[in-house]
Amino acid sequence: MREWLSGLFGRKQQATAVEDKRLLKLERDAQSLRLEMEECDRIVESLKKELERQRSNESARIAEAAQAQIEQLLSEIAAPVSQLLTQAYLLEVEGKPVQAKDVLAVAKRLVRALEDNGLKVEGRVGERAPFDPEYHEPLSSDLSPKPGQPVAVRFVGFSYRGKNIRKANVEGVSD
Template sequence: MALRTLWRRLFGKGDSATPDAAREVAHLRLRIQELEAQLEQARRHAEYARQTEHARATAAADATLETLLTELATPLSHLHAQLHLAEQGALPPDAPLKTARHLFRALEAWQVHMEGTVGAVEPYDPERHMPLRADAEPHAGQLVIVRLAGVVYKGKRLRKAGVEAHDGGTHRA
């Protein structure tokens, strides 16, 4: 009999407690709607914050890159013109080298460094060196000749130095 009474109170089958239960259900439904609205507002706020942070980070990266490129623009422009003039025979062939040195100094100010000296004989280190020929990978410690310097940015190796096996004889730089 108690189950029937409870059933009637919950589902309104003629009991005097039904209006109280209906009010409670209506109140709970309203509370659920309020919480759902708060949740949706929190989701919108989080998405806005994510988009705002992404825009801020992108703007900061763009500003940093623009600063770097602004510093490099003059030496790049000079180097480009000098290469063209050297190819035409209207400029001494070593003129672009002076501009290239200026370019490397500008990069060093941004913590970009060349690693390895072209022509140097060094023990092969797979962490620092990359063979220039795929069919001739030296073993660790084997003497190699640096043919292309590597590139390091803030301590992170962006490109390994290009090397060839050293045959023990004289070598060209």
């Protein structure tokens, strides 16, 4: 019986030792996984900060590029605008005559500078074209042409980078 009891308790002690080893291994594995998760969390946080920094840098770069484009445009139109304001002063304040051809020359320089920066004139004054509601707008509320109906452009329209920003004003034409 003694052998039997000692065999019984011996097996229990062996089983306990095996379970203890297994438990220690599981605890080590769990600790290792916790450390890996903490490292992953640190990496994720680091990547989030890097992404935010890159977004901020990109926003700043875009703002700088837009500012440079605006400055370029304004520097190109500054001289013609100055000339127009001078001509307005001469006419309105000093009562001096201003030549229409001089005003037109300045206006053309202004339009050319805007075109050089992406503005596109849509249509020509006096041009006959089939009515297109995407690009044309009747000059009078009495006029309601159907698409394709001939109309005459009275005020040109404008687009910028493929987007229509001002429809051409049109009138009906009589054949």
